Amino acid sequence: MPEKIVIVGGGFTGLAAALALARADPRPEITLLEAGAGLGGLAGGFPLCGTFLEKSYHYLLLGDTEALALARELGLGDQLIYRTGSVAIYDGTAMHPFTTALDLLRFRPLPLPDRLRLGLVMLRLQLMRDWRPLAGETAQAWLNRACGPRAMAVVWNPLLRGKFDRHWDRVSMAWLWARIHTRANSRQGGRERLVYFRGGFAALVDAMQKKLLDAGVTLRTGSPVARIETAPERRVRLQTGEALAFDRCLFTGPSDVFARLLPEEPALAAYRRQLGSVTYLGAICVILVTDQALGRHHWTNIHDPQAPFLVMIDHTALTGTDPYQGKHVYYLGCYCPQDSRWFSTDDAALLDEWLGYLGRIHPAFDRSRLGERHVFRFRNAQHVVDCGYEANIPSFRTPLAGVYLANFSQIFPYDRGTNFAIRDGLRLARLVLDDMATGPPGTHPTAERS
Numbered sequence: 001m002p003e004k005i006v007i008v009g010g011g012f013t014g015l016a017a018a019l020a021l022a023r024a025d026p027r028p029e030i031t032l033l034e035a036g037a038g039l040g041g042l043a044g045g046f047p048l049c050g051t052f053l054e055k056s057y058h059y060l061l062l063g064d065t066e067a068l069a070l071a072r073e074l075g076l077g078d079q080l081i082y083r084t085g086s087v088a089i090y091d092g093t094a095m096h097p098f099t100t101a102l103d104l105l106r107f108r109p110l111p112l113p114d115r116l117r118l119g120l121v122m123l124r125l126q127l128m129r130d131w132r133p134l135a136g137e138t139a140q141a142w143l144n145r146a147c148g149p150r151a152m153a154v155v156w157n158p159l160l161r162g163k164f165d166r167h168w169d170r171v172s173m174a175w176l177w178a179r180i181h182t183r184a185n186s187r188q189g190g191r192e193r194l195v196y197f198r199g200g201f202a203a204l205v206d207a208m209q210k211k212l213l214d215a216g217v218t219l220r221t222g223s224p225v226a227r228i229e230t231a232p233e234r235r236v237r238l239q240t241g242e243a244l245a246f247d248r249c250l251f252t253g254p255s256d257v258f259a260r261l262l263p264e265e266p267a268l269a270a271y272r273r274q275l276g277s278v279t280y281l282g283a284i285c286v287i288l289v290t291d292q293a294l295g296r297h298h299w300t301n302i303h304d305p306q307a308p309f310l311v312m313i314d315h316t317a318l319t320g321t322d323p324y325q326g327k328h329v330y331y332l333g334c335y336c337p338q339d340s341r342w343f344s345t346d347d348a349a350l351l352d353e354w355l356g357y358l359g360r361i362h363p364a365f366d367r368s369r370l371g372e373r374h375v376f377r378f379r380n381a382q383h384v385v386d387c388g389y390e391a392n393i394p395s396f397r398t399p400l401a402g403v404y405l406a407n408f409s410q411i412f413p414y415d416r417g418t419n420f421a422i423r424d425g426l427r428l429a430r431l432v433l434d435d436m437a438t439g440p441p442g443t444h445p446t447a448e449r450s
């Protein structure tokens with residue numbers, strides 16, 4: 001009898017794990033349960049202008065080797081489009097190009113000595129190979145010392161506050177180092193190269209879905225798992241509306257959600273606390289379709305505390321307008337605490353406020369030329385990586401026999417991303433296959449991650 005395995009979550013971690021398990025010999029019997037209506041998780045798409053677009057902005061970088069290798073392996077090599085990005089900073093009064101070293105030298109909001117100092121610090125961080133000496137210090141403290149208070153006020157504070165809201169001064173410098181490294185490694189000729197899919201990330205999700213269906217994997221969307229427990233005969237029981245039993249369960253949703261699904265047993269209290277110690281932020285993404293061209297930068301960071309959003313992305317500056325029936329497609333986005341008013345404000349009021357601010361950035365912006373507009377809200381979009389974070393990352397194996405956990409909050413020091421989701425989904429599958437080969441559920445220590 002093949003083992004019965006359930007994967008909870010149809011984002012890239014769950015899809016990659018399912019794909020690797022489906023290739024195993026002997027192949028387990030695999031079911032994937034996804035709460036949402038479609039697959040892809042945070043990178044999931046929806047139909048727009050005759051193609052598919054991610055509900056939140058998504059691109060790959062040149063160093064995203066796992067995702068790029070998987071795309072090629074699934075026959076999507078000729079669907080990958082490589083483009084050069086451009087970045088600007090809007091400081092509440094003016095737009096400042098911020099793509100190249102020359103842009104930094106011309107960046108008027110900072111006095112020249114601070115620009116030079118900032119450039120040298122960026123170079124130093126890029127040359128630094130090891131994040132470990134940075135892990136014990138906050139980004140705020142480290143950057144303040146290295147770049148000085150003016151660069152802090154004009155560049156770093158707005159970025160950190162925009163990304164982490166009230167948690168901005170807790171973030172570890174190791175996280176920022178990793179973020180700078182991944183982006184720097186995607187530069188060619190002094191400019192960032194980004195990778196996207198013809199047909200959006202949906203092209204990759206669809207190719208994975210097809211492989212899974214061909215391999216006989218059961219895929220069920222609209223199936224939120226409400227409870228996970230283990231029975232004495234070592235079977236994992238799930239509740240999704242009906243009771244289901246499996247030999248092993250791979251949970252790939254957020255840690256705080258996982259904690260709520262576990263039994264209230266005292267023996268699990270410390271583990272629940274560990275899971276609950278991750279601070280998650282939400283994200284809001286507005287998508288606008290218009291025949292109006294607004295500016296010339298792909299990515300604009302908004303460094304204005306009055307702004308309701310952190311970033312404006314001209315998606316079609318990267319892809320061109322052809323895939324979208326000749327229309328321009330923009331994202332406006334922010335990260336916010338899960339109790340933020342943006343989760344309770346209705347779409348019309350939110351749009352009114354956000355579009356009002358867009359008119360400040362681009363005075364020519366004309367609401368009457370807007371076509372489709374969409375508001376998407378994500379409760380678990382980003383986690384706060386504070387000092388000492390790595391010591392508290394849970395392993396893939398959990399204290400529940402046969403139950404495993406892999407989600408983006410276990411990625412360190414790099415920021416979450418589809419590439420790492422695929423990497424960890426594959427790693428998790430390897431661990432599960434090793435465990436299957438060496439004993440029944442519950443006979444392995446919990447400590448090892450991969």
Ligand SMILES: Cc1cc2nc3c(=O)[nH]c(=O)nc-3n(C[C@H](O)[C@H](O)[C@H](O)COP(=O)(O)OP(=O)(O)OC[C@H]3O[C@@H](n4cnc5c(N)ncnc54)[C@H](O)[C@@H]3O)c2cc1C
Pocket residue numbers: 008009010011012013014033034035036040041042043056057058059060223224225226252253254257283285333378381382406407408416417418419421
């Ligand atoms: C605004 C934003 C921009 C981003 N930009 C990029 C980018 O440019 N490039 C990039 O590579 N990455 C980007 N990311 C990160 C990327 O989206 C994630 O790292 C990646 O998609 C995580 O995949 P995952 O499978 O681990 O998690 P998720 O995508 O969160 O998938 C988990 C899935 O589990 C499901 N689930 C949860 N609980 C249950 C339950 N109880 N029962 C059933 N199903 C459940 C959820 O519905 C979800 O579909 C971005 C993220 C955000 C929010």
